[in-house]
Amino acid sequence: MSIRTITFDAIVVGGGGAGMRASLQMAQSGFKTALISKVFPTRSHTVSAQGGITCAIASADPNDDWRWHMYDTVKGSDYIGDQDAIEYMCNVGPEAVFELDHMGLPFSRTEEGRIYQRPFGGQSKNFGEGGQAARTCAAADRTGHALLHTLYQQNLKNGTQFYNEWYAAELVKDDEGNVCGVIAIDIESGETVFFKAKATVFATGGSGRIYASTTNALINTGDGVGMALRAGLPVQDIEMWQFHPTGIAGAGVLVTEGCRGEGGYLINKDGERFMERYAPNAKDLASRDVVARSMMMEILDGRGAGPDGDHVFLKLDHLGEEVLHSRLPGICELAITFAQTDPVKEPIPVVPTCHYMMGGIPTNVHGQAIKLSGGHEGEDQFVNGLFAVGEVACVSVHGANRLGGNSLLDLVVFGRAAGLFIEDQLRQGMTQYEPTDANIDEAMARLNRWESSTGGESVPALRKELQSVMQNHFGVFRKGDLMAEGVAKLADLRKRIANAHLEDKSGPFNTARIEALELDNLLEVAEATAIAAEGRTESRGAHSRYDYPDRDDENWLCHSIFDPKAKKLGKRDVNFKPKTVDTFQPKARTY
């Protein structure tokens, strides 16, 4: 089968913060770069990020030090974040953030004219000894929106070639497994095209839509992880899913941690500030995994509010109307729209809600995708031609639990790093791997399967079932037997999805086709999550098990690596060798 081919030096798949930071870097260097996004770029999920971008720019505290930020991040990751990568992110961070200001990002300001920073969970001064830090740079509570629009504007200025509303469906590999590009569908016309490039950068974001209740956008369907897994590539720490403490109960819409940073706190149905019991020092600004678990304990112990006792409250009214309207205007709007609650007067009903995928495609700091772990002594091997940045990647800077405000930093630092690296590689001469017709046919197989389907179950029904399996079997608290049941249900779903039906086969703007292709990706991510979660027999960070309640450093102070071909879980060493500072040794994690 022959399809049209479009050739570039580099293609970026995904138009969120990481993708557009990477494409900007490459466009500035003059290489022929395309950005393929299934939505117009400013509709990407980065737009929903609220609280800010954590970075030691020393505005709120002139003595702030990126090493303190590094310490917090390592501790937050429950010690399975790679320390060389965390070191890079925290160290390069200020430069990347100042660049954003120079690009025009409308940060809120201090009286001195510097960028406003607010306290966020898990932040400390002086390596945990100096009390709460305020390190999250904010543009009111719309930082992600401001960041995404700024990056889009800069890409316009620098002439990035956009393919908006194009859906990347499958990786194209040659016989040796080198990546040659992607198959993508022009959603507007329905045409299928092969994008050929020397470098393919995945910046496809997260996959929160595997859960029934999530803060994630409807487009977060794990397309990059799905494509990687189908291509036989491994994913790392995919069992690590962050549940954000404050999703609006019922709606799932995010309420920023910045609310607690500004002085808000959680109360149970009796009005008690319960975090004082669970985290006596940091209280409501403990790490997200800790707060989310504490909330679930309150709810399970019968102190949840509402007719079903299924949520707690976030109290903000004591901050006063002026602070709420100047620092948290977006939250006030969202609470009124989705909880019919005015935070100036009443507390907002909230519940832990699936928010972020810490795991993903394993990469080094340059975004190069890793195919096989180097083990204890050997070196990592890379997938030629494939890079990953942002939430789809697992560098890993977040380990078992991401700190608030670190995701936006991850996007810009590693989007930029990958751009710089690829630029350099292209200058030195990168190989363009050429696929055979058979390679392209192989990549087209899944599309053709849907196109030729004549009967079977419908996509929305199967998706709903998958989401409820994940919600019920792989939530905040996990248990071996329940997870085994979930894995079996997913195996059954895999068979049924393989025979599902795409009724509408029309060309122009056929969203039913896109949803069908997304369902395949959701399934891949869900299954990897399930098997990895069942396999990691300990509790660490966001992964919390009743049957293994303790952290097990002897066996599990390591990354998990899910191999999709064997559907088996392996291990990979965590990096404990930062280049310029001493290793942070694992210790008990309390807040």
Place this chain on the structure above:
Amino acid sequence: MKVSIYRYNPETDREPSMKEYEVDTQGKDLMVLDILALVKEQDQSLAYRRSCREGVCGSDGMNMNGKNGLACITPLSQVAPGVLEGKKPLILRPLPGLPVIRDLVVDMGMFYNQYEKVQPYLQNNTPAPAIERLQSPEERAKIDGLYECILCACCSTSCPSFWWNPDKFLGPAALLQSYRFLADSRDNATEERLSKLDDPFSLFRCHGIMNCVSVCPKGLNPTRAIGHIRSMLLERGI
């Protein structure tokens, strides 16, 4: 309740038509986007855009019972009296004034073109400092109510001046962004920006109808921003 939706598939339909659906909301005051999801479960051929479902991405701008807005943050009770109770149908049409690609999906090309024309990016030809460019809270406050635009096109597609001259009149959304950079103390391309706006169409086709203000889902005021630019042009031109 009854939902009436504008349907058009260029592959099969010679002209657009309205199609009726029956949806069970169990009496709940759902968002219009939730209704669309329920309809799509019945009829997967229905096409519409959506992403964040919380009113910040700007994907699902559409015309609901005659008024533009975002489907995801518009509850049935707000669309029109009687819709929630099922006394009146919910009527959904694509944003007016732009070519329809399919069903509720419009071609936003002209809208984005106008956005790009205002050079929507910070321009400053002085060397950047090692830290951020300093900006006082008062200076920063001048771009509040401007930078929040989500490019949903609800405003421009409700503006008669934009309907008649979508290629020449920039429209409220683009002009709001133009002023966002004119008002930013870190931008110093003011003269260049203004010089591109003083022809009879780009800005001056705004007749202060203010449909843009009444439909903006983010509560922004493009008419006021246009007034500010006009004042700047006046100061510069006299």
Place this chain on the structure above:
Amino acid sequence: MVTPVTSLGRNGLYDWLIQRVSAVIIGVYLIFMLGYLMTAGDLDFASWKAFMGSICMQIANTLLVIAVAAHTWVGLWGVTTDYLTSLTFGKAATGVRLIAQVAIALALVVYLLWGLVLIWGGA
């Protein structure tokens, strides 16, 4: 951006200003005339002619006639460029618009000349 040859000021700002200034002239004239008519008591042809024949009124009337012509041109030019476009007339739009604009322009020139003759010709 676009600078049409048929626009009066050849510039949006000037068109806008012309529209405002001419509106002010027309407005002030109307208010003044209203005030005059209400206070003038019994008005016969002779006193009306004397009033209109005064140099002040000749200047005022000249300004008024010019203001109305300019105001009408800018306004109707806007109307023709809004409604007589390719959206309604397709390829013929330019021709239709030009014919309409020429017709309006001719009418305004006639009106302007006739007005000036009336104002100054009787003296």
